[in-house]
Amino acid sequence: MKQWMRPGRLVLVVAGLAAAGVAVKMIWFSPLPPPQVTSAAVERGDLEVSVLATGTINAFKLVSVGARASGEVKRLAVALGDRVKEGQLIAEIDALTQRNELRDAEASLRSARALLTARRATLEQADLAAKRQRELASGDAGARADLETAEAALNTARADAESQQAIVAQARIKVDTARLNLGYAKVLAPMDGTVVAIVTEQGQTVNATQSAPTIIKLARLDTMTIKARISEADVPRVKIGMPVHFALLGEPDRRIRATLRAVEPGDTGLADAANVSGLSTSTVSGAANAIYYNGIFDVPNPDGTLRINMTAQTSIVLTQAKGVLSIPVAALGPREGKTDRYRVRVVGEDGQLEDREVRIGLNNRVRAQVLDGLEEGEKVVTSEAKPSAGASVADAMGFGDELRPSPLEN
Template sequence: MKQWMRPGRLALTVAGLGVAALVVKAVWFSPPPPPQVTSAAVERGDLEVSVLATGTINAFKLVSVGARATGEVKRLAVALGDKVKEGQLIAEIDALTQQNELRDAEASLRSAEALLTARRATLAQADLAAKRQRELASGDAGARADLETAEATLNTARADVESQQAIVAQARIKVDTARLNLGYAKVLAPMDGTVVAIVTEQGQTVNAAQTAPTIIKLARLDTMTIKARISEADVPRVKAGMPVHFSLLGDPDRRIEATLRAVEPGDTTLADATTATGSSTSGSSATASAIYYNGIFDVPNPDGTLRINMTAQATIVLAQAKATLSIPVAALGAREGKSDRYKVRVVGAEGRLEDRQVRIGLNNRVRAQVLEGLKEGEKVVTAEAAPLGAGAGASGEEHHPPPGR
């Protein structure tokens, strides 16, 4: 019985030693686990470098239609939102005063013309008298004094006619002016457009003696103009002709395309930056706030979706690439001098990491275009987890290999 149990104990001992050997190997001699990293795939898609700007939508052309006649607005012929044609009646102002002025001017003209007719008759009579005196003087039948008197009367008559002709001309000008002022009592549309504001209501009295009062505001809404505020840090890179796209706060998913028409040479506060004497404000106040410049672009508005003073979230495209490879900017490592080459870490087979050099093109600070060095679908490291035990020295702990290693 004892002889039989000895081989069994030996087998159990050998098995126990084998298990212990496996545990020791797994703990102290197994390869380290792959590093814990965050990675991202190399993707293909469109990439653009752009400048963001917030803009305000305005009418392509906005006109304040004013009255040039003084009086009560007897009739307002349009309503808010009406579409009008050039020359269409907008409003009528009480024209009684202008009508009286026209009648008075016409009466003065008729009086001046009648007096001119009389002056011409007097001239004809003086001319005949002068001729008779000349004939008598040629035959030594008349007195020299009579001839001189007739000549003087003739010259006076001619001067009176010329003076009265000037008076008639002045009277005609007054008639034309009075007729023009009477025409101002009818306010007409200066262009095709839409009534976007009613400033003066029917029944109000307007006074055009001091300033032209506005009756309505008329705008062309078939095309809208957007003024986008561009930061002074970005404006050197922005040029006319660059593509632009924008969206509305109420419809952020709709992308509207346009082309940058111009960048205003002065900043957005230039119109208000002069004092009463015409000099510019002090530098301290000018630098107290950020400086912006207006980038201007136009966009068709056939359906009237765009409205005055809407906010446009605009993107000015500086450069773009279609269907190109790109990686997150966080994956870029050290740059090789001032070249376009960077070092990245690629996740290889079985999670192994390898360093690779890539050539980068466009970089919009979120993603970078890969020109060479990577293939679509490969994974690049964007962040690495700190190794276990990092910072142990600070806590006073040390890690040593097992004895015999």
């Protein structure tokens, strides 16, 4: 018993108990460390609320240039990518059949004209004979029967001449038609444009009996038309004349600006196969399929950067504010009733957090406009983590797992 009461050992026991007490206090009773937060600065810039839509770039005008004559394509005068002028030769089709038809029509016209000349000569002769019989009849020198015969012959000659004149007119029409068909053997450009597709190659035979076969596709590429698919939920907010900007998949940082020209009254499904009632398949299926409407706008394309069927990531600007203060939406705390005021947490110069009330304007769900309550450059909290003091100190000391009480023990 005296051995345990030696002063040296007593001092050791007291020192150990004191050290344990300090460790327990540090682990379970030390103040919480400052919260770990993520912050963002209040910035000044432009803010907009927009409707997002995916668009497809098309040529301002696209024409399928076809052949109205049947036969072999003897010559294709253009190549893919060529720029052509209105009236320029596109292709020539073997025109032997059309030439022969023109020759035959011209021969028929000459024959009809010759016969008309003979009919007119007969008419003139009958007219002279009738005049003589009238003179004789007026002097009682001729028989009545002879006068009647002469008048009948005159009427017959006049009818034959008129009939032959109509035949000449028909022959002339056939010549014009044959000459027109011969002209169809030369396919000409209907407008200025660029050859964007060659459908029929040189040497290929085309048949224009039922429909005009396409030789090439010609497009105006100096101006492009974009059709952006707008969801039915956003269409009521979109108005003609609103600003639009879009970016290409290959140039996501470049904004190309335009103005909304039109919104198609029917949904995009109207172009699809319709049922007997005339409604589109998307309309009939109802809510099962999403409904979209095309918003249309044009943009100049002088350098040819925009190409047919490119994808345009489009934003239709509903409203915008320039040079305003804004913060991330993630920084907004509770809203004050139905007002435009929110609570935010601001990081002070000393690192301490401060609750503050701010007034918010435009909100595009990414950033919100600050009308008052914050200054440019201040930092607001966007996310916050609060680790427990016991866990951090115990882990730092290396024996937190042994000293931390189990949840089942509480």
